Each structure stands twice: as structure tokens, then as C-alpha cells.
Amino acid sequence: MKVKIVSFILVIVLVSELFIGIKPIQATPNDTKNQYVEAIMKVEEANDEVRKCDEKISQLIVEQNDTNSKIESIKVEIENKEKEIEKTEETIVGDAEELKKRVRTTYKNGNDITLDIVFDAKSFSDLLYRRELIRNITGYEVRAIDRTKEAKKTLVNCKKDLEKEVENLSTLKEDLQKQIESIQAEKVEHEKVKTEAEAVSKQYAEQLKVIYGEIESKAQILQAQISAGVKVTSTGETVSETALAILKEANNHLGKKYVWGATGPNTFDCSGLTQYVYGKLGISLTRTTYTQVRQGQYVAPKDVQPGDLVFFGSIRSPHHVGIYAGDGMFIHAPQTGDVVKYSKLSYMPDYTQARRIIG
Template identity: 30%
Template sequence: MKHRYKFGFMTLFLVGLTTSILSTSVVLADEVSEAQNALDANKAQSNDLNQQIQDQENKVAQLNNQVANKTLEISKTQKNISANQAKLAKLDTKITKTQKEVKQRRQTLQSQLVNLQKQSNKSALGNVYADFILSGSDLSDIVSRAVAVQKINTANHAALTALTDAQQKLQTFKDQQQTQQAALVNAKQQLETEKAKLDTAKLEATNQQTQLQNQLNANQAATSGLQDQLKAAQDKQAQIEAALKAAQAKAAQTQAAAANQQTEATSAATTATASGADLAANNSDYQAELNANLPSSAANNKIIQDAMQYLGVPYVWGGTTPAGFDCSGLVYYCYKLEGKTVPRVSQGQSTVGQYVSLNNLQPGDLLFWGGVGTAHHVAIYIGNGQYIHAPQPGENVKIGSIAWFRPDFGRRY
């Protein structure tokens, strides 16, 4: 009888426990559902932020390319200004020399007139040339003097005309050069104004990109917390469900059997948790190995190996040397190292070679953002969905991923 009371009490206890577990399981199911819904919403928001970041990255790359091209234009215009200044300096020297020659020629003419006047004994007509001719001793002397005067006049007139014409031409050319110089200076000022606007736009785009990245980081942190919350609720629900099954199975058994069953359920839950941790660790190791190893074909590609030497080199607008590269400058320099010539800027680089879709990329292909002939960014594909590029000012040459900044097409040379 004592055992029957004890068994009856145990049965009532297990029934009550089962009812309590059922109620708890329903509550936990609601928690799991809410956590899952919140996690799904957060993941959707993360995907949206990722897309916005890609769009902003693309905008920054476009502005970056425009600034680099504008920098090249300013440099070219400055060279033209310097060359024009040198021309103006030479013209000033020539004009000064011509002015001295005109002055000397006039002084020579004045000396000739003085000498002629000295050779005239008297002034009959008030004209130096006429007086000189008429003061001849005889007709033959008069004719000789007339011929001499004509030769002097002709020579002086020709010399003065030539010098005056040369002086006028030099002055006209100088005026043209000064007009051209003013136009070049104005063009440079306009380019610098445009570049300043691009700098401002790029700064705003970069700041927006940073804000989006911060939102994404916060969202990812929240996602991680929700994943932990969901995992905890799922684990707890699994434990409750296991306990519910155990309580139902033990309703007709002894207390010892129920205790054993509960112990086995607890052990199984512990084992499942350990297995999940091992799986997560293995997946993490796999990802690390995937990122660390490039395909063997990349090791045999000279362009890739050349580019890898410059990892860490800073971005410089218009840069084409290891002191600093822009995106197209890195490609231009690496191809030049291998004795190959490609256009200097990304727009030109995107028009040569064979078009390649993103599904058929091979290590060594060039990746482009934008359109053919209007590309605003370029990188060198190294395999495994990765590429090496010079991103933007403030960053160094580094390896990027198509998953985070997706190009539009490739070219194979």
C-alpha cells in the first residue's frame, strides 16, 4: 500500500510536470518564432545595407577616377603653361634685340646724314641729299654722288623695313602667345575648381559610405546577438521537448527509470551542443583556408606576381610608380614591367583585349566597374573571387572580394 501511494504520488507528480512542460514549451515556441522573425528582418536589413554600400563604393570609385583624370589634366595644362612662359621669355629677348638693331640702324643713318652734310660746302636747297649731290665738282662727280645717295637710301630703307617688320611680327606673335597663356591659366583655374568640387563630392560620398558601414557593423552585431538569442531559445526548447518526451515515457515507470531517462536526455543535449561547436569551428577553419590560398594559375601569372609586390603602397591620384598608384596606374605599371603597353586610364583599358563575363574569369583578367570606354575603376583578378587593386585615397593597394564590391565585366589581354 505504501508503494502504491508512493507510485500514485509519482504519477500525479509526472502528470503535473508534463502539463508544466507543455505550457513552457508553448511559451518557448513563441520566443523562438519571435527571435527567428527578428533575425530574418535583421538579415534583410543587412542585405539592403550591403547593397547600399556597394552602390556607394561604386560612386566613390567613379568620383575617384574623375579626380585622378582631372589631376592629369591639371598637370598637362601646367606643363603647357610652363612651355608657353619659356616661349614668351624668348620672344621678349628677340623683341629687345630687334629694338636695339632698329635704334642702331637709325643712329647709323643719322651719322651718314651728318657726314653728307659735312661734305657739302654750302646749303642751296635745304636738303642734305640734294646739297650733297649739287656740291659735286663736276657733272661726273654729281652723278657719282647721286648714285651713292640712291644706294644709301635703298639700303637704309630695306634694313629699316626688315627690322620694323620683324619687330611687328614678333610683337604680334607675343600677343598671340599671351592670349594663349591667359587661356591656359583660365583653363587650369577651371580644372582646379572642378577638381575641388569633385573632392567635396568624393568626401561626402566617402562619409556616406562610412555611415553605411557603421550601420552595417551595428546591424551585424545585432544579428549576432539575435542569433545567440535564437540559439539559446532553440536549445532551451529542445531541452524542454526532450524533457516532455521523457516525462511522458516515464509516467508508467519508476522514479529511478524517470531519473535515468532525464540523465540520458541531458547527456544527448550536451553532445549535440559540442557537435555544433565543432561544426562551427571546422567551417571557420575552411573559410580561413579558402581566403589564404590562391589558385596555382595565379602563381604563374607575371602580372599578378608583379602587382602582389606592391600590396600596402598608398593610393595617389594619377600615380604610376611604386611611390603611389591610382587604380589604372597600378595596371599600367605592372604591364609595363612585363614589356606590355596598355592605355594609361581605366576608360581606355576597358576598350582593348577580349571581353570576359564574370562567369568565365581567369587569374590575370582585368576587372572593370562601369561601361566599356567609360569604366571608372579597374582591378586585376587573382582567382577565388578576389582581386588586387588600388581602391581610393587614404587606402593602400590591397586584395578585395567580388562578394563585397562587384565589377561589371572583365577583359583578357
């Protein structure tokens, strides 16, 4: 009986503690901030998929532009071949008419220079020599006409080859357009995911506003330091003279729109911006993210320095590039619908490497 009473009392105590005795676990400020940062990261992950699509489209547009340039260049070649063919035809007709005229004059009028040559012969052997000379001259003219005809035939064949090349390039251009349309459709799906992620992040609108405000404030301070020529960042990173010049140039383009395949000076895609900025300092970069990642020297993410290129995506095939500015910030042309701006490197989900182009 006593055991039952004791058991009953224990149950009452446990139930009481369950409802009123146990205090809820309080989230620390760091835990709360991590929750907000996680919401930012979700949006950035969705943005990352959009950027992958944008980079693919930009690459395809670059290929399309190259294809267009080749087509236009070959069309000029075809026009030149047509002019050469026309001129060669005129030469053939003119030479043939001249030869016919000379033959007719020789045999009808008998007063051609050919007869003068024959009648001026000093001896029979001299006559035979002169006759052979006349025959060779006429034969040379005939052979010259034949050579001109062969030249025309070569030109015609060359023109056909060029026209075939234009046809192949036009097919390639159409194929590139189909790929662009396919990636655009894929991008629409990623945009939906991005919208959903943004909807979740709006639950923390006020808190995220503070975080984004901190990023914007840091960007403004960094921008001012670069403009003033400060060579050490607030975190102690050294900024070389060349890096400072690069970052100053990049600052000149803040707020300019992202456009597929654009290389400046008023609109940019990500690699178009890096190519343009470095180019203004006399440093040559190739056109695309896929090729820029093979330039300069590999730098581990943790060893990045101001002025380095920073890449996102796989090591061999990145899909995005920017310029590291210091203090954990970088400048880039993010994606369609956005502008050249500063972003926080640690919020980028797939930062994989840097490349040191200078120094």
C-alpha cells in the same frame, strides 16, 4: 449545438498551434552567410560611390597637371619671345644709327666711300650707274630696317597671343578646381552612407571577420603562387608568362597608399597603378580609366583571365580599374584612405567588363 462545440474546439486547436505548436523556420548556413555577404555588398556599394568620386577627382587632377604643364611651357615661350624682341630692338636701333652715321659722313665730310665711288666714274653713263647703285644700297638698308621692325611687330603680337592663352588656361585651371571641390562635397555625402553601411555590418563583426579572413588567406596563397611562378591557379585558370610578370610587379606595390592623380612608384590611383605596372613590362597604357577601357580587346566578365584589366561602372565610362589575378581575385588601388590590395571580384557591385591587353 454540436456544430458550435466542434467550432470552439477547432479555434482552441488553432490558437494552441499558433503559440506553441508551430516551430520557427531555421535559417540554413547558406542563408546566414548570404546575409553576411549582403552586409559586405552594402558596404561595397557605398564604396563604389566613393570610388566614382575619387576617379572623377583623379581625372580632374590629371587635367589640372596637364594645364599646369602647358602654362609653364607657354611661359618659357613668352620669355624666349621677350628675348627675341629685345634683340630685334637692339638690331633696329643699331642699323638705324649706322645708316644715319653713314649719311652724315657722306654729306658733311665728303670723304665717304660713296664719294670715292662717284669720283672714280669713267664716264657720264658710268656715273649714273654708280649713283643708282649707291641709292639701291641705301634703299636696301632702309628696307632691311623696315623688315626688322615688322619682325618685332610679329613677335610682339605672338607674345600677346601666348599671354592670352596663359590667361585662358589659368581660367580653365580655376574651373577644374571648382569641379574638384564640388565632387569632394558630393563624396562627403557618400562617405556618410558608407559609414552607415559599415555600422550595420558591425552587427556581424565576428562573422564578417571570418569572411574577410578567408579573402585575405586566398590573397596570401595567390600572392605566394605568383611569386613562385605557378602558372595554373587553384581553379584551373592558365597564367601566361607575361601575365605572371605583370602580377609579380603588381605584388611589389601591395600596401602602397591610394592618392588622387598619383602614378607611382610610391602612391597610386587606380589607373595610375595599372599604367605603372604594365609600363614596367614595356606595355604602354594611357593615363586614365576612361581611355584604358578603349585599349586591347573586350572580354566578357565570365571569360576574364589572369593579367586582364577589369573595369567597373558603365561599359563606355567606367570609374574604376584593376588587374585580374585569378581565383576570382584582383589587385587594385581602391580609393582614398585605402591601399593597393587584393579584393574579391564577386563582391564588387558593378563589374562590367575586362580588357585583354596581352596575348
